[in-house]
Amino acid sequence: MAYEYFVVLAEMRTGSNLLESNLNALEGIECHGELFNPFFINQPGTDTFKGISFAEREKDPWPLMMAVRAGGGRMVGFRLFHDHDRRIWDHVLADPACAKIVLTRNPLDSYVSRKIAAATNQWKLGDVKHRKQTQVTFDAADFEQHLARVQGTQIEILNLLQTTGQSAFYIGYDDANDLSVLNGLARWLGVASVITELPRALKKQNPEPLDQKLTNPQAVAQAMARIDRFDLTRTPNFEVRRGPTLPAIHAGAQVPLLFLPLRGAPEASVIDWLAALDGVPPGALPRDFDEGRLDQWRRAHPGFRSFTVLRHPLKRAYWVFQRKVLTGDFTAVREHMQRLFGASLEGGSLSLDEQRTAFKAFLRFCAASVSGQTGLQPWPMWASQAALLDGYTKVITPDLILREEELAEDLTTLARRMGRPAPELGSESEPGLPLAALIDEEITDLVRIAYRRDYDAFGFADL
Structure with a gap:
């Protein structure tokens, strides 16, 4: 497609000044710095x-953008870092008319370069005779934070482009001076001009x-030994991203509480408890929310x-198995x-x-479904x-994430905070045969495979 403008998505000390200088050497391209x-x-x-002041831009960035x-x-653009105006960041990433140029550099090199620039207060170099040199101290914890932020930004960019x-x-830092790459970038932007030699306005500051x-x-080698550079310990997650199950939410009839049920976890007993707080039947509780109605409720209840x-993954899976699978409610699951x-x-x-x-x-079915190995994507009951x-x-985002085994005590505390006497929490009887009669080592292993994400996220122990 024909782009209308471009943005260089970069970070400090990734070579964005150099790339901008080289882009501006191409006839028909103009990069306007960190707008x-x-x-x-x-x-x-x-x-x-462009006749717009800093204060005016802070109040409203769109006149400057326009x-x-x-x-x-000309093909015009600017440089944008992760900590620049978020309104513009979100806009350009979503705008298909904006050409995205993603500039990257080895995170260790950019980290050290930034520390040297901060120590010398020299962020660009035009004449080598003015170059300032110094040595800096490598801080492992600081570098790990830098690395996590860089990786997080790149994942955000990639995910938004994909979706x-x-x-x-x-374009990598080492290619920012490659004539063939720069001319290829110009063609990608839809600009016919080429350059045959590089401008020499900027020099590499720290070539050592x-x-x-x-x-x-x-200290670098010691720090690198702690970092899983290839993310080898990461558990792959192929579970489909879900939207919020807003119709399941129940609000207090009078007390300003919202209950966000997780299907297959305690639900009916909590709804009964919430209704008892106000002395009304469960059917009187506000429910069937969508985003608009939920926003209205929140604004009306400061x-x-x-x-x-939460329910233990094994108890939850067994509850769904007894209440929904054996009863024949989930025909598609039984067939699978x-x-x-x-x-x-x-x-x-x-x-x-x-x-x-x-x-x-x-x-085994749950594990396959959650991992994206069946045509039947995980429904909320077994996601x-x-x-x-x-x-x-x-x-x-819920204020409180409670657990079934401590629920009665935690709800009593919550009622007290709301200024209400706590009603008794009804019990949810175990369906069918007691779980203890069925459980064996293989079942424990299978549920850990199926719901490793929950075990890792919430620290569940084996029953």
């Missing part, structure tokens, strides 16, 4: 650009090997509190269990051994509780 830096416009010391986009036939069907031109820039180079309740895992669920009541075998088949909670946080 939305929180401390200046375009470049340090500049308080006004003034720059009116490029008079909006866009692409970007990725890394160990000559540091007072403690030995000081409200919200909470959700039979076809994929040979479960036998036909006929009358199942014996203890038959139920144990069928429950193991259900856990991980972590995924359900992530879905809620797109709209609302």
Whole structure:
């Protein structure tokens, strides 16, 4: 597609000044610096650009954006870092008319370069005779924070490009002076001009090997040994991202409480308790929310509190198995269990051994579904509780995450904070055969495989 403008998505000390200088050497391209830096416009010391003051830009960034986009036939753009104006960051990432140039650099090199620049107060170098040299100290904890932030920003960019069907031109620090790459970038932007030699306005500031820039180079190897550079210990997560199950939310009839149920976890008993706080039947509680109605409720109830309740993954899976699978409510699940895992669920009541075998088949099905290995994506009843909670946080984050085994005590405390006497929490009877009669080592292993995300996120122990 034909782009209307471009943005260089970069970070400090990744070579963005150099790339901008080289882009501006191409006829028909104009890069306007850091237009939305929180401390200046375009470049340090500049308080006004395109007739718009710093204060005016802070109040409303769009007039400056529009003034720059009116490029008079040129391909215009600017540099943008993760800590620049978030309004602009969100806009350009989502705008398909904006060409994204993603500039990256080895995080260790950029970290050391930034420390040297801060120590010498020299952020650009035009003449080598003015170069300032110094050694800096490598701080492992500080570097790990730098690395996490850089990786987080890159993941955010990549995810938004993927989910909006866009692409970007990725360029590394070492390629910012490559004529072939720069001319290829110009063609990608839709500009026909080429350059045959590089401008020499800017010089590399610190060409020495890394160990000559540091007072403690030995600390680098020690720090790197702690960092899982290739994310080898990460547990892959193929579970579908979920939206919030807003219709399941129940609010207090009078007390400003919101209950955010996680399907398969305690729900009916908590709704009864919430209704008893105000002395009304459960059917009188506000529910069936959407985003608009939820926003209206929150604005009408300043000081409200919200909470959700977790259930142990094994207890939750067994509850769903007994209440929804064995009863025949989940026909599609039964069909998958039979076809994929040979479960036998036909006929009358199942014996203890038959139920144990069928429950193991259900856990294998859950693991396959949550991992994206079946055509039947995880429904809320057997999706991980972590995924359900992530879905809620797109709209609302609960103040409290309670656990079933401590629920009566925690709800009593919550009622006291709301200035109400605490009603008794009803019990949710265990469905079917007691879980203790079925559980064995294989079941414990299977549920950990299926719901490792919940075990890792919430620290559940084996039953």
